[in-house]
Amino acid sequence: MCGIVGYTGSQAAQPILVEGLTRLEYRGYDSAGVAIQNGDGIDVVHRKGKVAELAHTLAHFDYEGTCGIGHTRWATHGKPSEANAHPHTSCAGDIAVVHNGIIENFMELREELEVRGHRFTSDTDTEVVAHLIEEAYRERAAAGAPDLLGAVADATARVVGAYGLAVICANEPGTIVVTRKDSPIVVGQGAHGGYVASDIIALIDATRDVVVLADGQFAKLRPESIAYFDEAGRSIEPTVTHVDWDLDMAEKGGYPDFMLKEIHEQPRVIRDTLAGRLVNGALTIDELDMTPEELDLIDRVYVIACGTSYHAGLIAKNLIEGWARIPTEVEVASEFRYRNPIITPSTLVVAVSQSGETADTLAAIRDARVKGAKVFGITNVVGSPVARESDGVIYTKANKEIAVASTKSFLGQVVSLTLLAMMLAQSQGKLRTAEVKLLFRELADTAEQVETILSNEAAIEAAAEACKDATSALFIGRGMGSAVSYEGALKLKEISYLHAEAYAAGEMKHGPIALLEEGFPVIAIATKSPVYDKVISNLQESRARGAMIVAIATEGDEDICNHADHVIHIPPVRDAFSAITASVPLQLFARAIALARGCDVDQPRNLAKSVTVE
Numbered sequence: 001m002c003g004i005v006g007y008t009g010s011q012a013a014q015p016i017l018v019e020g021l022t023r024l025e026y027r028g029y030d031s032a033g034v035a036i037q038n039g040d041g042i043d044v045v046h047r048k049g050k051v052a053e054l055a056h057t058l059a060h061f062d063y064e065g066t067c068g069i070g071h072t073r074w075a076t077h078g079k080p081s082e083a084n085a086h087p088h089t090s091c092a093g094d095i096a097v098v099h100n101g102i103i104e105n106f107m108e109l110r111e112e113l114e115v116r117g118h119r120f121t122s123d124t125d126t127e128v129v130a131h132l133i134e135e136a137y138r139e140r141a142a143a144g145a146p147d148l149l150g151a152v153a154d155a156t157a158r159v160v161g162a163y164g165l166a167v168i169c170a171n172e173p174g175t176i177v178v179t180r181k182d183s184p185i186v187v188g189q190g191a192h193g194g195y196v197a198s199d200i201i202a203l204i205d206a207t208r209d210v211v212v213l214a215d216g217q218f219a220k221l222r223p224e225s226i227a228y229f230d231e232a233g234r235s236i237e238p239t240v241t242h243v244d245w246d247l248d249m250a251e252k253g254g255y256p257d258f259m260l261k262e263i264h265e266q267p268r269v270i271r272d273t274l275a276g277r278l279v280n281g282a283l284t285i286d287e288l289d290m291t292p293e294e295l296d297l298i299d300r301v302y303v304i305a306c307g308t309s310y311h312a313g314l315i316a317k318n319l320i321e322g323w324a325r326i327p328t329e330v331e332v333a334s335e336f337r338y339r340n341p342i343i344t345p346s347t348l349v350v351a352v353s354q355s356g357e358t359a360d361t362l363a364a365i366r367d368a369r370v371k372g373a374k375v376f377g378i379t380n381v382v383g384s385p386v387a388r389e390s391d392g393v394i395y396t397k398a399n400k401e402i403a404v405a406s407t408k409s410f411l412g413q414v415v416s417l418t419l420l421a422m423m424l425a426q427s428q429g430k431l432r433t434a435e436v437k438l439l440f441r442e443l444a445d446t447a448e449q450v451e452t453i454l455s456n457e458a459a460i461e462a463a464a465e466a467c468k469d470a471t472s473a474l475f476i477g478r479g480m481g482s483a484v485s486y487e488g489a490l491k492l493k494e495i496s497y498l499h500a501e502a503y504a505a506g507e508m509k510h511g512p513i514a515l516l517e518e519g520f521p522v523i524a525i526a527t528k529s530p531v532y533d534k535v536i537s538n539l540q541e542s543r544a545r546g547a548m549i550v551a552i553a554t555e556g557d558e559d560i561c562n563h564a565d566h567v568i569h570i571p572p573v574r575d576a577f578s579a580i581t582a583s584v585p586l587q588l589f590a591r592a593i594a595l596a597r598g599c600d601v602d603q604p605r606n607l608a609k610s611v612t613v614e
C-alpha cells in the first residue's frame with residue numbers, strides 16, 4: 001500500500017531517505033515522513049501531500065543524523081493527514097516505526113494498550129506496533145537485556161495481518177530492525193552503509209545485490225554490516241539476488257508495463273480486500289455505518305458507476321439478487337443522474353468508482369442523497385470525493401493503479417461488492433453463519449486460483465495471436481459470464497483499438513449473428529455453470545457460421561475442445577465467484593492483442609485515468 005525506505009551508514013540519512021521516497025512516489029501517495037536519529041534522540045517530520053512538501057520542510061532542518069527511516073503513505077486506516085502519516089512513535093518518542101500492510105487486530109490491541117496507559121496520536125493501525133515494541137523493549141530492559149530485534153519479534157508475535165516494518169530506537173543508535181509478513185521488504189549493503197526499502201527501485205542506486213526478506217525473517221542493519229535471522233531468532237545466511245534492471249524496469253517491478261504488473265498484483269488485492277472482514281464467523285463491514293436494523297430494511301439497490309466500474313456492478317446484481325433477494329438495478333451514472341429513478345428511504349445506492357472522482361458518478365451520488373437514499377461508496381482512493389460524499393465507504397485495497405485500463409481495481413471492486421452482497425444477505429437472514437463462512441473461504445481461495453491463471457499464459461497467448469488481425473470481435477456469455485464478457489470487450493477495445501462488443505449469448509440469434517463469417521472471433525465465457533449447456537449451443541450456432549471460437553472454460557472440461565478453436569482453462573470455482581477468475585484471462589488476452597498490434601497498453605489514446613468532466 002505504501003513505501004518504506006531506511007538507511008544507516010556513514011552519510012547523512014536525510015537526503016538518502018528523501019531520494020528513496022521520491023523514487024517510490026510513482027505509486028501515488030498522500031503523505032510522507034521521516035524519523036532520523038539525531039544525537040541521543042529521534043526527530044520525526046511528517047507532511048500531508050507529496051514528498052516534495054516533506055523535502056521542503058526538511059531543508060530547514062538539514063539533519064546530520066546518519067540513521068533513519070521514511071515512509072510515503074497510501075491511506076488505508078484513517079484519512080490522509082499529518083497525524084496519520086508515518087513514522088509513528090512510542091509514548092516516549094524513543095521508538096519510531098514505518099509500516100506497510102494492514103494490522104487486522106489493531107482495534108483490540110489499541111484498547112488493550114490504552115488500558116495500560118499508552119496514548120495514541122493517530123487513527124492508524126500502525127501506531128499500535130510502536131507501542132507494542134515500546135512495552136516489549138521496556139520489559140527486556142527491565143530484565144537486563146534491552147534488545148530492539150527481540151522487542152520487534154515480541155511485538156509482531158501479537159499482530160494479526162500483513163506487515164513490512166522498519167524500526168529504529170534511540171537507545172540503539174545506528175540500528176534499523178526490519179521484518180515482514182505478506183508485504184515486501186528488500187535489504188542491501190552499499191558502499192556507504194545498509195539500505196532497506198519496500199521496493200527495489202528505492203535502493204538500486206546504492207547496490208544491485210539485494211536480499212528479499214521472506215515472511216517471518218528479520219534483518220538488523222548496522223552501518224557496516226547486516227545480519228539476518230529466521231522467525232525463531234536464529235542467525236541465517238541470506239540469499240542475495242543481483243538485479244540488472246534500469247530505473248524504468250524497476251518502477252514496473254521488473255514487468256514490461258504497468259498493466260501486466262497490476263494484473264499480477266490481483267491475488268494480493270483479493271487477500272487485502274478480505275483481510276479482517278470475517279470476525280468470529282460473522283462478516284463485518286464497519287465502514288457501512290448502518291445498523292443491522294437499517295440493513296434489514298433495504299428493499300431496493302441501485303449500483304451506479306461508469307465504464308469498468310459499471311461492469312463490476314453487473315456482477316454485483318447477480319450476487320445481491322441471488323443471495324439477498326433484494327431487487328437490484330445497475331445503471332451508468334450518466335443516465336441515472338438525468339432520469340427520475342424510484343428512490344425511497346429504504347433504497348441503498350452503491351456508487352462504484354476506482355478514482356473516486358468521476359464527475360457523473362459524483363453527480364449521481366448527490367442526486368440520490370437529495371432524494372433520500374443512503375449512499376454507499378466503493379472506491380480505491382481514501383478521502384476522495386466519492387468517499388467523502390457517501391454515507392459509508394469500502395476501500396478496495398488495489399493500491400494506486402497506473403495503467404489507464406482498470407484491472408486490479410476492477411477485481412478489488414468485484415470482491416468488495418461480493419462482500420457487500422454477502423453482508424446484505426446475512427443481515428436480512430438469507431444466508432446463515434455457516435453459509436457465510438463457507439462462501440468467505442471459497443472467496444479467499446480465488447486469490448490462489450488467480451495465481452494459477454497468471455502462471456499459465458500459453459493458451460491465452462495462442463488465442464491472442466489467432467485474433468490479433470481481426471477487425472471486430474464478439475464476447476458472449478450468460479449469467480455471470482455475460483457480465484464478464486462486457487468487461488472483456490471493453491478491455492480489448494480500449495487498449496488494442498480492435499472493435500469489440502459483448503452480448504448476452506442468448507441474444508446472438510436476435511441480430512449479432514448476422515456479423516459472423518469465416519474466422520470472426522467469438523470469445524465465449526463457457527465455464528461450468530447452470531447455463532453451461534445453453535452457452536455450448538450458442539457456440540455451436542456461431543461455429544456453424546464460420547466463427548473462430550475462443551472459450552474460457554473450466555479445468556477438466558475437455559469436451560469444450562469439440563466446440564472451440566482455442567480453449568483457455570481456468571480453475572473450477574462456484575459460479576458466484578467465476579467473474580473473479582474469468583476476468584483475468586480476458587485482461588491478459590486484451591493486453592497480448594494490444595501488444596501484437598503495437599499499442600501502448602499503459603496509455604491508450606484518447607483516454608484519461610480519471611474522468612472529472614461530464
Ligand code: F6R
Binds near residue numbers: 352
Ligand atoms: C476502463 C476504465 C474506465 C473507468 C471509468 C470509471 O478500463 O478504467 O472505464 O472504469 O472511467 O472510472 P472510475 O472507476 O474511476 O469512476
